[in-house]
Amino acid sequence: MKTYLVTGGAGFIGSNFVLYMLKKYPEIRIVNLDKLTYAGNLENLKSIEGDERHIFVQGDICDRELVSGLFEKYDFDFVINFAAESHVDRSIKNPEIFVETNVEGTVNLLQCAKLAWADGDGFVAGKKFLQVSTDEVYGSLGETGYFTETTPLCPHSPYSASKTSADLFVMAFHDTYGLPVNITRCSNNYGPYQFPEKLIPLMINNAKQHKQLPVYGDGMNVRDWLYVEDHCKAIDMVANGGRDGEVYNVGGHNERPNIFIVKKILSTLSEKLDPTIDETLIKYVEDRKGHDRRYGIDPQKIKDELGWYPETTFEVGIEKTIDWYLANTEWMERVTSGAYLEYYKEMYQNR
Numbered sequence: 001m002k003t004y005l006v007t008g009g010a011g012f013i014g015s016n017f018v019l020y021m022l023k024k025y026p027e028i029r030i031v032n033l034d035k036l037t038y039a040g041n042l043e044n045l046k047s048i049e050g051d052e053r054h055i056f057v058q059g060d061i062c063d064r065e066l067v068s069g070l071f072e073k074y075d076f077d078f079v080i081n082f083a084a085e086s087h088v089d090r091s092i093k094n095p096e097i098f099v100e101t102n103v104e105g106t107v108n109l110l111q112c113a114k115l116a117w118a119d120g121d122g123f124v125a126g127k128k129f130l131q132v133s134t135d136e137v138y139g140s141l142g143e144t145g146y147f148t149e150t151t152p153l154c155p156h157s158p159y160s161a162s163k164t165s166a167d168l169f170v171m172a173f174h175d176t177y178g179l180p181v182n183i184t185r186c187s188n189n190y191g192p193y194q195f196p197e198k199l200i201p202l203m204i205n206n207a208k209q210h211k212q213l214p215v216y217g218d219g220m221n222v223r224d225w226l227y228v229e230d231h232c233k234a235i236d237m238v239a240n241g242g243r244d245g246e247v248y249n250v251g252g253h254n255e256r257p258n259i260f261i262v263k264k265i266l267s268t269l270s271e272k273l274d275p276t277i278d279e280t281l282i283k284y285v286e287d288r289k290g291h292d293r294r295y296g297i298d299p300q301k302i303k304d305e306l307g308w309y310p311e312t313t314f315e316v317g318i319e320k321t322i323d324w325y326l327a328n329t330e331w332m333e334r335v336t337s338g339a340y341l342e343y344y345k346e347m348y349q350n351r
């Protein structure tokens with residue numbers, strides 16, 4: 001039985017990954033290490049409560065004693081590092097925590113893996129450290145062209161600078177010590193369980209309440225949208241089949257300007273929920289500092305080498321996503337009210 005250390009597995013992508021893997025592989029075990037910051041939510045994992053293959057540990061990836069203790073106890077085959085401070089706006093306000101979690105936390109995990117997996121001059125066979133990174137490490141694109149794995153790293157925000165630093169440490173551990181690693185760099189994810197500070201759930205939540213929808217700048221910044229389940233599939237494929245030391249870009253060729261997304265959400269909600277929801281709710285606000293204009297991923301390498309392809313078109317994915325948020329109003333209310341913290345106490349602290 002393979003054992004995974006999944007960090008940040010109570011966050012948006014991490015929780016989707018844990019659910020995806022436990023559904024796909026009956027024979028694995030996942031230790032889910034998450035600090036439960038504002039972005040971590042145990043309610044995302046409600047459907048696997050009681051599943052003995054899932055062991056949740058509340059803790060910090062920067063904590064050497066805790067992480068090395070987990071390596072000793074569980075003898076991990078894989079580390080999949082999702083844990084991060086992930087919101088660009090927050091990084092502009094407070095860069096330090098991004099250095100702590102995203103850089104120092106990653107180095108701590110690498111160091112623990114290096115020590116636990118050492119075998120003579122090399123490493124025990126079959127181990128893999130997978131760093132979940134972002135296309136933002138490449139910087140911004142003009143009107144044309146795509147990021148490939150060899151595009152020079154050129155981050156602009158404190159968030160992307162911290163993710164880039166982490167990627168460099170991952171490669172340094174591979175090049176210096178031979179640690180078996182992969183890095184995946186993906187575009188913007190969307191789907192269930194995303195914290196409502198990010199574009200799609202924020203806009204759905206605001207529109208439902210007839211609140212204004214703040215759109216940065218002229219709304220023409222372009223992002224390449226990836227349905228979260230397609231991303232989970234890619235991570236699984238890279239963990240289990242990626243060539244050692246390689247970077248894989250993951251993207252769906254689903255480029256859309258932000259304002260297109262916002263208008264699509266409004267028209268869908270107007271149809272499904274309330275015809276008075278319309279574009280008068282849009283409010284253009286001052287642009288984000290250093291706002292990258294366009295991201296676009298070339299996923300040819302992961303397609304050619306591993307046969308990955310995105311199964312969900314944007315049209316289908318956005319429909320599914322909106323339906324999910326409409327069907328899970330309680331989740332949204334609890335996340336925005338902070339009530340899920342009470343849930344955590346009830347589930348774990350008061351026992």
Ligand SMILES: NC(=O)c1ccc[n+]([C@@H]2O[C@H](COP(=O)([O-])OP(=O)(O)OC[C@H]3O[C@@H](n4cnc5c(N)ncnc54)[C@H](O)[C@@H]3O)[C@@H](O)[C@H]2O)c1
Nearest residue numbers: 008010011012013035036037039040060061084134188189
């Ligand atoms: N969401 C996207 O569109 C996107 C795109 C590209 C890359 N990524 C990367 O994917 C990963 C997951 O993103 P997400 O959107 O799910 O993020 P998220 O903010 O929803 O979740 C992050 C999780 O990490 C946990 N965490 C934070 N600091 C921690 C620490 N010090 N120790 C342990 N756990 C900690 C949080 O509690 C939370 O559960 C991140 O590494 C992010 O950089 C995300």
